[in-house]
Amino acid sequence: MTDRQSLDGMAAPNWNDPAIQGRLKRRHRGASLLRLGGIVAIAIALGLLALLLGSILSIGLKAFSQTVAEIDVPISTEYVDLENLEDSNWTRLAQDGVATLYPDDATGRRDQRYRNILSRGGLNAVRGAIEEQVIADPSLVGQSVRVSVQLSDPFDQFAKGVVRRDTPEDMRRITNDEIAMYDGLVAEGRISRVFNTWLFTNGDSRFPEMAGLAAGLRGSAMALMVCLIISFPIGIGTAIYLEEFAPKNWLTYMIEVNINNLAAVPSIVFGLLGLAVLLNFFGLPRSAPLVGGMVLALMTLPTIIIATRAALKAVPPSIREGAMGIGASPMQVVTHHVLPLAMPGILTGTIIGMAAALGETAPLLLIGMNMFSTDLPGSVFDQATALPTQIFMWFDSPELGFVSRTAAAIIVLLGFLLMMNATAIFIRSKLERKW
Amino acid sequence: MLTDLNLDLSASGKLSNVAPLLIDRPAGRAEAIAEIKISARGVNMWYGSKQALFDVDLEIPDRTVTALIGPSGCGKSTFLRTMNRMNDAILGARMEGDILFDGTDIYKGNVDPVQLRAQVGMVFQKPNPFPKSVYDNVAYGPRIHGIALSKEALDEIVEISLQKAGLWDEVKDRLQDSGTSLSGGQQQRLVIARAIAVSPEVILMDEPASALDPIATGRIEELIHELRENYCIVIVTHSMQQAARVSQRTAFFHMGTLIEAGDTADVFSNPLQQKTQDYISGRFG
Numbered sequence: 061m062t063d064r065q066s067l068d069g070m071a072a073p074n075w076n077d078p079a080i081q082g083r084l085k086r087r088h089r090g091a092s093l094l095r096l097g098g099i100v101a102i103a104i105a106l107g108l109l110a111l112l113l114g115s116i117l118s119i120g121l122k123a124f125s126q127t128v129a130e131i132d133v134p135i136s137t138e139y140v141d142l143e144n145l146e147d148s149n150w151t152r153l154a155q156d157g158v159a160t161l162y163p164d165d166a167t168g169r170r171d172q173r174y175r176n177i178l179s180r181g182g183l184n185a186v187r188g189a190i191e192e193q194v195i196a197d198p199s200l201v202g203q204s205v206r207v208s209v210q211l212s213d214p215f216d217q218f219a220k221g222v223v224r225r226d227t228p229e230d231m232r233r234i235t236n237d238e239i240a241m242y243d244g245l246v247a248e249g250r251i252s253r254v255f256n257t258w259l260f261t262n263g264d265s266r267f268p269e270m271a272g273l274a275a276g277l278r279g280s281a282m283a284l285m286v287c288l289i290i291s292f293p294i295g296i297g298t299a300i301y302l303e304e305f306a307p308k309n310w311l312t313y314m315i316e317v318n319i320n321n322l323a324a325v326p327s328i329v330f331g332l333l334g335l336a337v338l339l340n341f342f343g344l345p346r347s348a349p350l351v352g353g354m355v356l357a358l359m360t361l362p363t364i365i366i367a368t369r370a371a372l373k374a375v376p377p378s379i380r381e382g383a384m385g386i387g388a389s390p391m392q393v394v395t396h397h398v399l400p401l402a403m404p405g406i407l408t409g410t411i412i413g414m415a416a417a418l419g420e421t422a423p424l425l426l427i428g429m430n431m432f433s434t435d436l437p438g439s440v441f442d443q444a445t446a447l448p449t450q451i452f453m454w455f456d457s458p459e460l461g462f463v464s465r466t467a468a469a470i471i472v473l474l475g476f477l478l479m480m481n482a483t484a485i486f487i488r489s490k491l492e493r494k495w
Numbered sequence: 496m497l498t499d500l501n502l503d504l505s506a507s508g509k510l511s512n513v514a515p516l517l518i519d520r521p522a523g524r525a526e527a528i529a530e531i532k533i534s535a536r537g538v539n540m541w542y543g544s545k546q547a548l549f550d551v552d553l554e555i556p557d558r559t560v561t562a563l564i565g566p567s568g569c570g571k572s573t574f575l576r577t578m579n580r581m582n583d584a585i586l587g588a589r590m591e592g593d594i595l596f597d598g599t600d601i602y603k604g605n606v607d608p609v610q611l612r613a614q615v616g617m618v619f620q621k622p623n624p625f626p627k628s629v630y631d632n633v634a635y636g637p638r639i640h641g642i643a644l645s646k647e648a649l650d651e652i653v654e655i656s657l658q659k660a661g662l663w664d665e666v667k668d669r670l671q672d673s674g675t676s677l678s679g680g681q682q683q684r685l686v687i688a689r690a691i692a693v694s695p696e697v698i699l700m701d702e703p704a705s706a707l708d709p710i711a712t713g714r715i716e717e718l719i720h721e722l723r724e725n726y727c728i729v730i731v732t733h734s735m736q737q738a739a740r741v742s743q744r745t746a747f748f749h750m751g752t753l754i755e756a757g758d759t760a761d762v763f764s765n766p767l768q769q770k771t772q773d774y775i776s777g778r779f780g
Contacts (some may be wrong), residue, residue: 308586378623382686384584386636386693387613396635397625 116474120467126256126269127219128208129178129245133157133190140201145194154187158209161245176234177242181270182209208254213268213461215242219251222460259468263434264445264453268461271454273469275433279349279444280418283429286353286440287360287417292410294357295364302365303372304394323362330358331423339427347428347443355427356417363416367409371402404491411484415477421448447473532557532697532727533578538592540573540751542585547573551592551753553746557696557727560719562742562759564735566779570751571731575699578729579615580608596697613640616690620702622682624674624689629666632674632685633657636693652692660688661718680711684718691722698722700730704737716741735775739763747771 073080134157139149158178179185189207194200210216214233217223229236245251262272298319306312334355338344344351375398383393399406424430430449437444445453451473454466533555540548548570555561555578563571573582580601582588593600601611613636624632633653636642643649653670657663662684666677674685683703690698700719704712719741722728732738738745739759746756747770755762755771766772773779 376623378619378621379625380584381581381617381619382623382625382689383635384581385579385612385617385619386639386690387609387611388635388639389609392639396639401626 116467116470119464120469120471122220122222123259123461123464123468124256125220125253126258127211127216127251127253129161129211130206130208130250130252131157131161131186132204132206133186134160134204135190135194135201137202140194142198142201145198148191148194150187150191151183153190154183157186157190157204157207158183161250162241176212177215177238177245179210179212179267179269181265181267182212185209208252210258210269211251213459216269217460218242219253222464259465263436264432264450265434268457268459268465271462271465273447273450273472275436276445276447276450276469277472278436279352279429279433280447282349282437282440282444283352283356283424283446284414284418286350287356288410288414290354290357291360291364291413295361295410296368296406298361299365299368299372300394300399303369304398305390319362319365322358323366326422327359327420328422328426330355331426333358334423334427345441345443347431347445348441349429349437349444349446350440351427352424352429352444352446353440355423356420359420359423360410360413360417363413364406364410367413368402368406371405371409372398374405375401404487407491408484408488411480411487415480415484418476418480419448419473421452424449425452447476530557531555532597533729534595535574535577536593536595538574538577538590538594540570540577540582540591541587541589542573543587547751548577549752551748553753553756555697555727555729556744558723558725559744560723560728560730560742561744561746562738563729563731563746563748564733564738564774565748565754566774567733568750569748571746571748572701573751574748574753575701575729575731578697578699579612579617581612581617583608613693614695615697615699616693616695618683618686618690618698618700618703621706622679622686624677624682624685626673626675628671629657629674629677629685630670633688633692636689640693642693656688656692657685659691659722660684661714661721662688678711680707680714683707683711683715687715687718687722695726697727697729700728702731702733705733712737735763747774749774 075081133153135153136156139152141148161178162175186207186209190205193205193207211219214223215238218225218234218239223232223234225239234242242251258270259272260277261274262270263275265271302312302316334351338351338354339346344354379397379401380393383397384390388396424446429444429446430453431443431445432453433443433445447469451466451469454462454469531554535551535553535555538548538551539546551570551574553574563575565571576582577590577594578596578601582590590602594602596611596615599606601608625635627635630653633656634643634649637649637652643652654663654667657666662681665681666672666685674682677685683706687698687703703719704715707715716737719728719730723743730738730742742759744756745759745762747754747762747766747768749770755766755768757767762771763775766775
């Protein structure tokens with residue numbers, strides 16, 4: 061190539077100059093380094109995530125199954141009141157049924173040494189199961205009914221291999237005698253592992269094998285419902301006013317700045333606010349999902365407001381002008397046109413806010429939603445616990461069974477979060493309009 | 496009589512030297528012009544501290560196409576938007592002067608801008624159909640104003656409006672399709688049908704063809720020509736050919752000031768002002 065004279069005598073670059081070539085090479089090297097750095101960062105993040113999920117799953121999945129013993133409970137006519145089945149002596153029937161598992165001791169009574177194999181709540185479980193089955197089908201009287209009862213936590217852990225046979229006897233909670241007894245039951249084919257439905261149907265319990273998440277799930281659902289009812293309309297209303305109607309002056313500017321600040325306030329501060337104002341000043345019931353929901357609503361509000369404003373901003377001004385241009389009132393412009401178009405964005409933001417609220421623990425601890433509740437809350441005024449606080453409490457419990465149950469509860473919580481976020485993504489991709 | 500329609504620049508003071516010329520201008524080729532629909536008197540407009548319009552006086556006759564031309568930022572769109580109070584929604588916009596619509600000042604307290612905008616419809620530069628069906632786009636105005644009392648009446652309004660907009664034959668079998676699925680030119684005609692559906696008296700058009708290809712532009716221009724028989728039309732355009740083709744009256748704006756207004760043929764062939772001459776001959780803008 062010959063030298064070319066540039067305009068106005070400006071020197072034309074010589075692209076073959078080694079200095080220029082060297083610089084070009086360095087620029088390319090910079091670009092590939094940046095790419096490599098990005099890939100490494102993502103790999104580290106994914107690795108850590110996999111580690112976290114792996115450890116939670118490896119511990120927690122065990123809690124989704126439960127070892128049970130099958131018991132044949134003879135329904136002796138002696139204790140059944142055929143005239144009035146409800147009044148039968150179900151407790152006695154259950155006791156006798158459980159006793160059939162064990163050999164009699166020297167006095168001919170049930171051998172108390174082995175009672176640790178079955179769950180301590182097991183007797184009630186047997187009682188409930190036979191009562192239900194016999195009342196449903198009275199022809200069972202005189203025969204025997206097969207029910208399954210959870211093993212106590214030490215034996216559940218033994219069956220799952222967490223507690224080992226070769227551990228010295230004084231280092232484990234179950235004795236060699238009990239293990240021999242257990243082996244006998246296994247030989248009879250009475251021991252099996254079933255899916256742990258109790259994890260989802262039971263409330264909390266001191267015994268890990270009886271403890272379930274139902275109370276926490278119900279409490280969380282109620283609190284989230286209250287949170288949604290409060291924060292959704294208020295959040296959208298605020299956002300619409302600020303975005304569509306408010307004059308731009310220092311007052312609205314201050315409001316905007318403070319809403320953004322609120323989004324960054326640590327959640328425990330909202331908990332303190334709930335404690336000081338809602339509980340102590342207004343005297344609302346302690347530990348209630350109502351208060352939990354109100355506190356969570358305070359936290360969710362900024363998220364919803366910010367998401368809604370972004371969604372409203374994304375609606376093209378031409379739509380507003382078009383509606384205004386044929387005489388829609390400002391209210392009609394918003395309700396007929398802007399809001400429907402912004403709805404996917406609003407819903408996405410709301411669901412993500414809700415998901416954050418679902419996982420929130422600190423404010424619930426402060427208003428007492430970490431209570432031990434074996435019963436499910438009947439209304440938002442009842443004392444209740446929530447899913448994350450349930451995790452918090454189980455994590456604090458010493459029994460071996462609660463280790464895996466804590467992880468299982470985390471899996472359930474993550475499952476719900478995943479579902480909510482998936483819904484948000486679905487809404488965003490399906491309902492979003494193009495114009 | 497006709498000279499009354501011309502801009503009375505003497506009121507502004509600044510350009511008083513041209514006023515006699517305006518008065519002297521012969522009636523010319525303008526068709527018989529109906530009564531004045533809108534007249535602007537001493538309109539000043541500010542966006543924040545920046546003044547966008549300076550003492551604009553203009554009379555806009557009914558059943559006529561009036562073109563507002565001028566270089567970018569000259570205030571022609573701003574002036575257009577004062578006529579249906581669309582500038583109300585813009586923060587920091589402030590207006591002085593009177594805009595008389597059928598003799599009533601639309602900026603006085605008892606005029607409701609919501610109703611005004613039904614009477615003074617608007618078509619925008621970018622076609623902006625609602626993301627609803629073709630039918631609902633046209634039916635929206637009559638619905639919110641309660642113009643159609645029955646389903647049949649509404650159907651009729653939709654059909655007539657689409658026919659007037661020259662779109663009926665193309666969309667009559669797909670009234671339930673989304674308005675945004677139409678082509679750009681069809682969308683713009685849909686928007687015109689939407690404006691017509693509330694029986695406006697004036698249609699303001701803000702560069703209605705600037706986002707369209709030449710064929711679609713031609714259809715819009717034909718449509719404007721047809722609509723002139725029933726409506727007072729004010730069109731802002733960047734294209735002087737378009738102004739020459741579709742309008743009977745032309746007003747030339749420059750830097751927020753109305754330089755000259757008159758019959759289109761006169762303004763283009765025999766401008767009174769040097770600036771107008773320079774602009775239409777392409778020396779600036």
